[in-house]
Amino acid sequence: MNKANLLIVDVDRRAVNSLTALLNADDYAVFEVPTAHEALAHLASTEIGLLLCSADLPGGGAFELLGEVRRRFPQTVVLMFTAFGTIDGAVEAIRLGAYDYLTTPLSAEDLRLALERAAAQHALLTEHRKLKRELELRFGLESLVGHDYRMLKLFELIETVADSTVSVLIQGPSGTGKSLTARVIHRLSSRRDRPFVEVSVAAIPEALIESELFGHVRGAFTGALSSKPGKFRAADGGTIFLDEIGAASPALQVKLLRVLQERQFEPVGSNRTERVDIRVICATNADLEAEVRAGRFREDLFYRINVIALELPPLCERLGDIPLLAEFFLRQHAGPRRALEGFSIEAMSALQAYSWPGNVRELANVVERCAILARGSRIELFDLPARIVEPLGSAALHGARSAGGTLREALREAERLIIEAALSAHGGNRQSAAHQLGVDRTTLYKKMRRFGIRTARRGRRPGASTASVLPLRNAQGASPASAPSVPTSGANISNTRTSSALTGPTR
Template identity: 40%
Template sequence: MAEIPTDMSAAPELEVRPEPSGGKILVVDDQKNMRATTAILLRQAGHTVQEAEDGATAIQRLQHETFDVILTDLRMPTIDGMEVLKSAHQLAPDTQVIVMTAYGTIESAVEAIRRGAYDFLAKPFKEDEVLLRVGKALEKRRLLGEVSLFAEDFRKRYGLEHVVGRSAAMREVLDRVLRIAPTDATVLITGESGVGKELVARALHVTSRRGDRPFVPVNCAAITETLLESELFGHAKGAFTGATRARRGMFEEANGGTLFIDEIGETAPGFQAKLLRALQEGEIRRVGESTPVQVNVRVVAATNQDLRKAIAEKRFREDLFYRLNVVPIRIPPLRERREDIPLLAAHFLRRFNQRTGGDKVLTPEATARLLEHDWPGNVRELENMIEQAAALSPSREIRAADVAFEQPVAGAPVGEGIEGGATLAQAVEDAERRTITAALTRCSGDLGRVARELGISGTTLWRKMKRLGLEGRGAAPGE
C-alpha cells in the first residue's frame, strides 16, 4: 500500500476512488508538497478540497466558510494546529478535525484528541488510511447535521408549547424557565411523580443556547448504584468485570448540551461526592482512569423527595444540594392547579386524535368528572385516563360514564389506599403499564416507535418495560 510522499516529483499515479457523497475539506500544512499531494488524493476521491499554507490562513477561511473536515498539520510556525483546532470548535463546532504530524508521539495524539480532535495521523501516512479516516469523520459530520435538521422538530415536540397550563403556579414555572434558559445556571426541579419534571427540563434545554446540542436524560432510580458511576462518567477497558471495552459516559455524551439527572435523591453519598467534584471542576474521571476529561455540560437535576429532610437524615450531601439548587423550580401537583385540568385533557385528547385519525370530544359532564378527582398520579395519570377513555368510548363523545376511576379506601390520604391499599407508587406504576401497553398495541410492539410516541428514550422505555414485566419487538440497549 503506497505512502503519501513529501516530494511531489515522487508522487505515484493515483487511482481514482469514487465517493458517493464527497465532503468539503480544508487541508492545512506549511509544507507545500505535502499539502498539495494530500489535496490531490482527496480530490480524486470525490471531495471538494481547499488548501491553507498556515494556521492564520486557515482560521481566516473558517471565519467565512464552513467545512466538513479539516486536516491540519500540528507543528506550524506562529499559529499551530492546536490553535486551528480551537478556532474550528469555536467557529464551527460540528466540523471534524484530524491533526497530522511528523512528530507522532502518543502525548501529541492524546493532547489533540483531549482538546476535541476527531482523529490523529502520523506522517508519512498511507493513502487508504487517509481516505478511511476522512470517510469516518464525514460520517460523523453527516450524523451531526441530521441532528441539527431534527432540532426544530425536537423544539416542537418538547418546547414550551407543550408545557400546558394557565394557572398562576404554572405561569410562574414558565416565567422562570424563560428567564433562566439563556444562562448556564444549574437547576433543581422538584415535584411529585408524574408532574412533568422531565418535560420542563426539556423545555428549558430547547429554549436555551444549547438547544441544538444533546439533551441526555438519566434516571438514577433505574440504575443500580454499582453501575451509576460508570453510566455517568464512563469507564476504561477492564475497569471491572464485564468492561470489555472503553465507554464514554453520559457526561461526555451531553458535552455542549444538557444532562438531566432525574431522581437525584436516590443516589448514595459516595456517588454524590463524585458528582459534586464533576460540577465544581467541570471535569470527570472515567472509572479505571486517572486522567481527567473536561466537559461542558449544563446540569438539570430533579427529584420527588424532600432533599432538606434527606440532608437532616444524612442521606444527601448538603454541599451537593446547594451546588444543584442554584435555581430551584417547583412544579405543583395537579390537585393544586385544577384550572389546568381541562387544558391538559384537551391537549392529550388532541394528540390522541392526531395519532389515530379520530375526532373524539369531551362532554362538559366528562370534564366536570375530571375536575372532581384528586389525581394522585398527576399529569401522567390524567394522560393515561384520557387515552383510556378515548379508546373505550363507544361513540365520538366521551361521556362522564367513560371516565372510570379506581376508588380509594375511605379516609385514605391522597395517593394512598388506592384500590384496596395500593400506594401512590403502585397507582403510578399501573398508569405507566396501561399507557405503555396501549402504545405497544398501536405500534405493533415496535419499541422504537413506542419510545418516540411516548417521548422517552429507548433505554428508558426498555427499563420501564423490564420493571413492569412487559414485552415488545426490539433489542434491549447494547444488544
C-alpha cells in the same frame, strides 16, 4: 451581504500573510492563528463563519480540529488546503465534514470562488439555524401545557435559562413532568443536537450506580469482561438528566460533586481521568433542603445543582389547566383512526373534581384509556375510571346521594357551588369571576341564570368583598339550604375552546 468572519489556521507565516492580504482586499474580517488549540479557543470566543485550515498542521492536528469544529461549531464552514494533496486525504477531509479540499498553488480567482461558495453555504446554515430556533421557541414548550400563572412564569424561566450552561434543579411531586421539563430545556439549548441522557438514580442498585454513571474498565469487578463507557461519557457535549438525585448515596454524592466542579472523573477500576463537556439537570420529589439539614444530603452538592430551581406544582393546584391538558392528551392519543370531539360537561366536571394524586402522568394515562375505550364521538362520564367518578367527595355529591339524586345532578350542583365561590371571592364582580373561571362573561351570565344565582352589592371599597352571592334556587329549582363553602384556590374552569365544565348549552 455582510461577509462572514474568516479564520486562517497555518504555521506558514508567508502563506498566511499572502492569504490575509488577498482576503482583506475582498472585505473579509480575517483572523489568524498557528495551531489547532488556538483555533478552538478563538472559535469559542468569536463567531467565525469560514475556517481556512492547512491540512499540514504538525501532528495531524488539522483532522482533529476538523472533527472538533463539526462537533462544537456546526455552523462554521471549513475549507482545507494543502500543497501535498492526495485522494485519500481529500476523502478523509470530506468525510469528517470539510466543505472543500483545495490543492495549492491556487489562483486568487479560484480561491475567491471557493470562498464565495463556502460563504453561501454558511448563509444557508445560519438561516436554517435561525428558523430552527424560532420553531423550537414556538413549539418547544407546546408539550408543557398550562395557563396557570405559575406555569406561565415557569415557561418564561425555562426560555431564559435554556441556552446557558448553569445547573438546573427541577422540583415537584412525581408525575408533574420533571423529565419532560428537562427535555424541553435541552431542546431549547445550543446543545439540542447533542445527546440527552436520562438516568434514574433511584432505579439503579447502589452496587451498580457508579459503574453505570462513570463506566468501568475490564476486570474492575466480577463480571466486568470488557470495558464499558458510562452515562457521563455518553452525554459528552450534551445534557445529562439525573432524576431523583435525592436518592444518591453519600459516596456517590462525593463523586457527583467532583464531576460538577471539575467536569472530570475516573471510570471504576481505572486511574485514568476523563474529562467531559456536559450540562447537568437534576430533579427530585424530596425536600432537599430538609435532607441537607438532616445531614443526608451534602450542602455543597445542593448548592452546585441548585443554581436555578424550577418548581412544578401538583395538578390539584392547577385545576384550570385540566381542560387544556385533557384536550392536549386526547389529540395525542385519539390518532387518525377516529375523531373524538372532546369531553362532555359531566366528564370534564368529574376530571376537575378529582384530586389527581398521580398528577399529570395520571391524567395522561386516564385520557389515553378513554381514547381507546370511548364508545361515542366524545368522552362521557361513563368512559372514566370508577376511581374518578365515584369518590368525588364534594358536598354536592353528598347532598345528591342523600336526596336520592343522580350523579349528573351532583355534578350540576358542584358546578353551581364553584360559580358561587368564584363570585364571592371577587365580591360579586362578574368580569373578574369569569376571568378566574376561564369563561367569557356571557357564558357566566347564562350559567348564573340557569342556576338562579344573582349578586347583591354592599359596597365598593377596593380590595374588600363587595357583594354576596344569593342563590335563588338549586339545580332542581327548590330553595337551597345554606351551601357549604368551596375552596376557590385554583378553581379555574376553562371556556368553550377547552371543553370546560361550564361549556355547553344552557338547559
